[in-house]
Amino acid sequence: MRYSLFFCFSLFTLSVLAQTKASGEVFDSNGEPVPFANVILEGSTVGTITNEEGRFYVESDNNYDALTVSFVGFETQRFVLEKRSNYNLKITLKEEENSLSEVIIYQGKTSKKNNPAIDILKKIWENRRENGVKKFKQYQYDKYEKLEFDLNTIDSTLIESRIFNGMEFIFEETDTNNITGKTYLPIFINEESSKIFGDNTLNEEKKDLLGNKNSGFSNNQNLIAFIKDLYADYDVYDNYIKFFDKSFTSPLSKTGVGVYNYVLSDSAYIDNKWCYNIVYYPRRKNELTFKGDFWVNDSTWAIKDINLRVSKSANINWVKEVYIEQEFDVLNDSTFLITRDYFMSDFSFRKKEEARGIYGKRTTLYDNYKFDIKKPKDFYDNEVDPFNEAIYNRDDAFWHNKRQEALNKDEKGVYKMLDTLKTVKAFKRLYDIGTILATGYIDYDGWDYGPVFSTFGYNTVEGLRVRFGGRTYGTLNDLWRFQGYGAYGFKDNQFKYGVSGKVLLDRKSRLILSAGNRRDIEQLGASLTNSTDVLGRSLASSSLITVGSNDRLSSINLTNVAIEFEPKKNFSFRTDFTYKTLKSASPTFSLDYFIDEARTQIASELQQAEISTKLSYTPGRKTTGYGVERTLINEGEYANVFLNYTLGVKNLIDSDFDYQKVQLFYRQPWKIGGIGRMTTTLEAGKTYGEVPLALLSVVPGNQTLFSIFNSFPLLNFYEFVTDTYTSFHLEHNFNGRFFSRIPLIRDLNLREIVGVRGVYGTLSDENRALDASGIFLQAPDLEPYYEYSFGVGNIFRIFRLDFHFRGNYFNNTDARSFGVTGAFGFSF
Structure with missing residues (x-):
């Protein structure tokens, strides 16, 4: 009873901290779900796209009073949010007059000819090398990376499970995911600060690791390396984005027109730059593709913001959902550089909506870019360095200076929770069993x-x-x-x-x-x-x-x-x-x-x-x-x-x-x-x-x-x-x-x-x-x-x-x- 009361109180506290939450489904007038509809918190750029079943979840730390739901071929719907947390909303979109053909085109295969979205895509292809660090001979920047694993779909059945006897206190740290709307429990966090050096003329890159910290597994470099390898670095401008040992066709790929439908959806000023919004989704099921949208600048043809979500029908095991979001900033009014990369995956044995699984989340922040500072070739060749234990034992002052964004309440709680969990016998047994199976x-x-x-x-x-x-x-x-x-x-x-x-x-x-x-x-x-x-x-x-x-x-x-x-x-x-x-x-x-x-x-x-x-x-x-x-x-x-x-x-x-x-x-x-x-x-x-x-x-x-x-x-x-x-x-x-x-x-x-x-x-x-x-x-x-x-x-x-x-x-x-x-x- 004591834990149930505390659990409810924790959820209430977290709901107050997150100022606006909304989840629900979008339908057409016939009651059919509307996939890939834009859902935006009115007066902001915070939003999402409905999944294949028309479901959505959106969250912000700020207060908003309404949702704007739009979809090509339908009238834009404004939905008033009566509370700070609004769940299971049912939103019906009304078809615009004389727009039936547009709806059919958008929900099916879009034309490859006379399509303004594809014309814009061709401009992106022409200018892809004119953006990012590849434009310069040499580059260097600070990189901060945060990896987190969370147990999701927390319900009373899980909380009362015998496997967690003696560990009930961990459920005090639950929260709600801002992509899926599911309740989750943070179970692992790893932070890394590094300096990256690169030379495009030598085709060399070097990483100088400055610090590494994680919750409860400070010496388990195998675990850290395995997790980091799952989320290998990628470039959305490449034809293929490679992770989980698979090659997904990028929506910015030159081969994208063969596997994606593209629709020019909107245009607006973002950070004083006029940008176009393009929505894309797969032409066929089961292929390694994404769905989502991106904003592109109208003069440099550089991506300002992009999100990618892997379709549930994609032929990939153990992963129910993948969501990627990247943000770019402008340098000298001409070059866009990546500033934030967010990658979330939902690992699960089953792909059903209610199936329990584990979130894997990576947030990477980039700052302090410098260019054309030449280093000798042996600077890049000297990669084999002795182990430095100090890197894995940095103090709080170091992390306070190196974190490009502060940890939230939940992330701070993971460190404390894992330190306590290591002293629990039941957890030690589970950890030992996992170690035997792995090694x-x-x-x-x-x-x-x-x-x-x-x-x-x-x-x-x-x-x-x-x-x-x-x-x-x-x-x-x-x-x-x-x-x-x-x-x-x-x-x-x-x-x-x-x-x-x-x-x-x-x-x-x-x-x-x-x-x-x-x-x-x-x-x-x-x-x-x-x-x-x-x-x-x-x-x-x-x-x-x-x-x-x-x-x-x-x-x-x-x-x-x-x-x-x-x-x-x-x-x-x-x-x-x-x-x-x-x-x-x-x-x-x-x-x-x-x-x-x-x-x-x-x-x-x-x-x-x-x-x-x-x-x-x-x-x-x-x-x-x-x-x-x-x-x-x-x-x-x-x-x-x-x-x-x-x-x-x-x-x-x-x-x-x-x-x-x-x-x-x-x-x-x-x-x-x-x-x-x-x-x-x-x-x-x-x-x-x-x-x-x-x-x-x-x-x-x-x-x-x-x-x-x-x-x-x-x-x-x-x-x-x-x-x-x-x-x-x-x-x-x-x-x-x-x-x-x-x-x-x-x-x-x-x-x-x-x-x-x-x-x-x-x-x-x-x-x-x-x-x-x-x-x-x-x-x-x-x-x-x-x-x-x-x-x-x-x-x-x-x-x-x-x-x-x-x-x-x-x-x-x-x-x-x-x-x-x-x-x-x-x-x-």
Whole structure:
């Protein structure tokens, strides 16, 4: 009872603070909802546009007595606001005389010819580079960014839920969202102050982070980085606006006339500049488009104000609504610069109006612009800086000076509320569960058990396999890390283990020394470019179901010592020394090879010492953390170039072979505007010298029912073996571009995926003669082997099915001409 009274009192207090609130629906004379109607607080520029169901919500801190509702083809309606808070209003618009044709045009497809709105749009295209920081050679400005997450649709059912037992006090901080009109509870806030420097002649930009502060998660840089990556920077003048790993067609795009309807709605003076108002909305459902309006100046053709709202029918998961608003100011009567950027998203499992979810809100403010102050090129190159804890512990005086707008009452309350919440046991339990699901580890005061998802496994040799392991973990910025595991197979009755350690010797150059040892069962040939990571993922124990029998597993004893450093951001150099012992792990599989010229003596175990040098370049990669390990936050979004040279040294610690191996790996993702996302991968390699099967390059087959990156789903393990190879993979996800145009199917939000992969390789006669395994060694040297596939993604928003077809080599033993693989995954 006490909390209910306080809750009601809090709502009353908040309603007094927000001076004018109004929500409702707009209908025509037939009772049909009117989408995209303008709703303005009379005497102001504060307003909104009705959604597809004709609903609206508008709010201001000032007092207003009336709403003005307008829509092309209808008479403007003035609606008197009798109270400060006016909810569930029903507003009916009357059609203008002789304007039926206008209504039909506006609600359907507008003409592309003789349309004044499109004439204005063409002026915007012509002048887009004459506005913003791109107009100048160099630029710099202050940037303040505020991120906030809120639990929305707060009702009595949620408040009384058992999950919040002991945490009821948090509901004292509820408020109403000024876009949707829903009640929400702030649960997270992060502030950042930085200085941005840029050079358009060098195509370089640098960010100098000055301060960072958040509620209750001061050291959780992973969480901060993940949230910030969701809201990547964008430019409304670009043809495509990219966020949530999707490319949305901008209403200012040169391709916009093909996907949007445009209507010249109004004109007025804004800040003493005559501006036109253009309303836009999608021509078709399910496409990645927006609806909204923008004001554009009549002389510079620069955007003064724009808002963008993602349609609920857009093919995007877990997001019910997205609202973007940007404001621009004029510089020297000629150039418009962005001053405020507001981005709000409503994350939810369902897209129904009443569905509960989480608001993600980002407010970015820009100030103190300066231009044509040249900096040397090395100023931009020097990006790798040591972690400075002071940045994350700035005092109140710093934030008072750096905030370009003060925190409101609710935002201040989040800091206090989260500090209190961290002391509540119920919250700690929820936080621990979330951490386990996100990281796969259970925290035990400096030691993490896990990965928990690797505790049980199965393979032909070991049968049921049990694994226990863990790692040291103090903070994300630990300078050293030790980890290990032990495993036992109930079929082979053998114990396996792995241990490794690494230490960061210098933060700036990221000089790292590492070493480790592993004795385990492994599936060799799972990839062409193998990693020397001692505790890398073992394919042998990761699948419970396989296609056909797989007993071609190896027993490996691997010791590795490595040193690596990063002379330039995202460019790393690594040198390894590796010593390994390899033999078959199954009586039905052999790695035997001849050890004499007469080919009469056979060895079943290989001992080999290797020295390798690896160069890796990953432009565009984003990481978080300054410790010995860093967390990747934009996986799959950056290119990766990898070059490896390996030298095998005979007689070094009884090593068996002399050889050299060169390998190249290049992966490139491509976002191709409105037609989806493509990923291409090229691999090439050559081994110089005579080596046995265990040291050859096995074309990676896949005998599981799950999709595995850069493998061939219709190849069996060891079906192709090479010493020289070139491999190419291409996959394109159309993001539902074609399914969205098919009635009934488009409501499922499915996504089309096509792929093709091929490999060409050879195997020398000398290496064939050295082999005594009894396996028929074949290389794809008659013609390149290839496969192609068609897939359907986003099934129930979490599952993908791929249908694979073999293109040739149908006469190979146990050749599979058709197969199906699937994968689970979270994606927007």
